[in-house]
Amino acid sequence: MLTNQLVSYLNQELQVAAIKDYCPNGLQIEGRPVIEHLVTGVTASQQLIDAAIAVNADAILVHHGYFWKGESEVLTGMKKRRIASLLSHDINLLAYHLPIDVHSHWGNNAQLGKVFELEDIEPLATVSPAGIVYQGRTNTTLGEFAALVSNKLGRDLVVCEGDTQKSIGLVAWCTGGGQGFIEQAAAAGCDLFISGEVSEQTIHVAREMGIAFIAAGHHATERYGVKAVGEHLAEEFDLTVTFIDIDNPA
Numbered sequence: 346m347l348t349n350q351l352v353s354y355l356n357q358e359l360q361v362a363a364i365k366d367y368c369p370n371g372l373q374i375e376g377r378p379v380i381e382h383l384v385t386g387v388t389a390s391q392q393l394i395d396a397a398i399a400v401n402a403d404a405i406l407v408h409h410g411y412f413w414k415g416e417s418e419v420l421t422g423m424k425k426r427r428i429a430s431l432l433s434h435d436i437n438l439l440a441y442h443l444p445i446d447v448h449s450h451w452g453n454n455a456q457l458g459k460v461f462e463l464e465d466i467e468p469l470a471t472v473s474p475a476g477i478v479y480q481g482r483t484n485t486t487l488g489e490f491a492a493l494v495s496n497k498l499g500r501d502l503v504v505c506e507g508d509t510q511k512s513i514g515l516v517a518w519c520t521g522g523g524q525g526f527i528e529q530a531a532a533a534g535c536d537l538f539i540s541g542e543v544s545e546q547t548i549h550v551a552r553e554m555g556i557a558f559i560a561a562g563h564h565a566t567e568r569y570g571v572k573a574v575g576e577h578l579a580e581e582f583d584l585t586v587t588f589i590d591i592d593n594p595a
């Protein structure tokens with residue numbers, strides 16, 4: 346399909362115009378005008394670019410692209426090498442950050458709720474932008490739920506606190522670096538908050554506000570959104586879509 350056609354479809358479906366973000370969402374680097382093979386991945390790292398070149402991809406679609414607010418604007422070093430690789434191979438880079446976190450069906454948060462087999466999955470109404478924190482229900486203990494999360498994501502977790510018998514009903518989560526939302530989750534009466542990352546202060550908030558907390562990895566919690574978007578595109582259009590997971594322990 347035409348690159349322009351794919352970009353406008355995604356910009357519309359992911360409601361780019363309505364979401365304020367820290368980076369440009371959509372086509373970040375222009376490559377060839379026609380796309381047959383699309384590679385999806387979490388971050389536009391050199392490893393992902395090299396993998397896309399190796400499979401002759403026409404475009405890469407990621408959650409973490411480039412040009413973040415506050416970063417240096419010059420194209421030197423690592424950034425120069427990444428962008429030179431893309432340009433010299435005429436590969437398009439499409440990036441969607443918050444639009445892929447919050448989307449009601451393909452979003453990282455919506456998808457992660459399914460991975461954890463939760464019920465009544467919906468955005469936590471008290472936070473904005475809508476969909477940045479989700480909630481869902483289960484009926485289990487902290488120990489059992491942590492085991493499920495670890496199992497599904499295939500990695501070790503940071504779990505706070507030690508009472509594995511604590512009963513867990515209402516769960517809230519924000520993928521990636523969303524640990525700062527723990528206070529809103531506690532205020533909303535959740536038994537457990539899950540995020541990708543943990544800060545030193547997150548543990549104190551968990552202890553003092555009486556909410557259990559799990560950090561399950563930024564990368565591990567953010568693989569599902571971009572993958573779901575890619576699967577949808579492969580069904581909807583005449584495209585070959587390959588999800589490439591570049592492992593990241595963080």
Ligand SMILES: [Zn+2]
Nearest residue numbers: 409521522567
């Ligand atoms: Zn992220």
